[in-house]
Amino acid sequence: MKPNDVLHIVEFEKFIPPFIELTRTRLAADRHHFFFIHRGDLYQPGEKSRIHRLSDYAAKPIGLAVLAKKMNLAGKIVLHGLTHFRLLVLLALQPWLLKKTYWIIWGADLYAYQKIGTSWQSRLKEMLRRFVIPRIGHLVTYVSGDVALARQWYGAKGQHHDCLCYASNVYHHLELPTRNSGSNLQILVGNSADRSNNHDGIFAALLPHLETGLEIHAPLSYGDQQYADEVTKFGSAKFGSKFHALREFMPYGDYLKLLSGIDIAVFNHERQQGMGNIISLLGLGKTVYMRKSTTSWQSLTNLGLTVGNIEDFKPAPLSSELAERNRQIIREQFSETKLVNQWRSILETH
Known part of the structure; x- marks a missing residue:
């Protein structure tokens, strides 16, 4: 050396x-x-x-x-x-x-x-x-x-x-799948089986909107598998066949394809966490909800990105104009x- x-x-x-x-x-x-x-x-x-x-x-x-x-x-x-x-x-x-x-x-x-x-x-x-x-x-x-x-x-x-x-943490371009107007909204909850994801708070925000047509996806392959079992059991009990626990590790390319099919992602961390996922989702034009009190919220909104406050959750994607603005900011600010x-x-x- x-x-x-x-x-x-x-x-x-x-x-x-x-x-x-x-x-x-x-x-x-x-x-x-x-x-x-x-x-x-x-x-x-x-x-x-x-x-x-x-x-x-x-x-x-x-x-x-x-x-x-x-x-x-x-x-x-x-x-x-x-x-x-x-x-x-x-x-x-x-x-x-x-x-x-x-x-x-x-x-x-x-x-x-x-x-x-x-x-x-x-x-x-x-x-x-x-x-x-x-x-x-x-x-x-x-x-x-x-x-x-x-x-x-x-x-x-x-x-x-x-x-x-x-x-x-870098933007990756993906071709987005065509979404049928009558299909259920695809919701991503959290980014791992770490207890800091606070899945119970996300589920509480989603339950009042279940009848609007939601498909819920929870990545749980990474982290505490005992907690993953708890989330799987709770999610299945509350949402039935609309809940999908992702327990198997996915190659990075496959995971990006999963994100490309998501409409709304909800993160309930009390601290800066899961930023790679959040950046990818915003770069794909997806709607992202987070806690407003986190340093990650502050950093993203300071760049001009539109990020939802989890306390104001609504099952509605961003307008095409805001989604494209987010995509442009991510392309410029998070390049290789x-x-x-x-x-x-x-x-x-x-």
């Missing part, structure tokens, strides 16, 4: 392999190194150069020592999320590294502030976060409200870099070219 190289510390998530591919095809590939600190065994790279996994080491302490050495050698460190205890310990023990560190704020890593546990492990983890976050030199996100919360909650002082971060240029500016200009 050379002094101007970039070390990405990651855990496996579905949007990480496309990001690695982006660095190899659109950025200076030889400068980018990846270390999987969690669930790296799930990533099976075709090209293994500059890929390291903690799971490859017989003893974790040896792997962590290798990671610590790479962190000191790297010109820049990029944290893809900040959730894991081991990573927080490494950063706290080497505070001189934090000024060259770039934290991509995922959401759950920031909003953990609202759900601090009572166990000594939770208190220790939060103590480490309160030491590390104020000293991180760079904050990376396109949701400015999350930066404001990081500054408010943790005293973060790092420079904010506006960035779309991942290809999952913009994503690549942002990363080049952040990581490769000096």
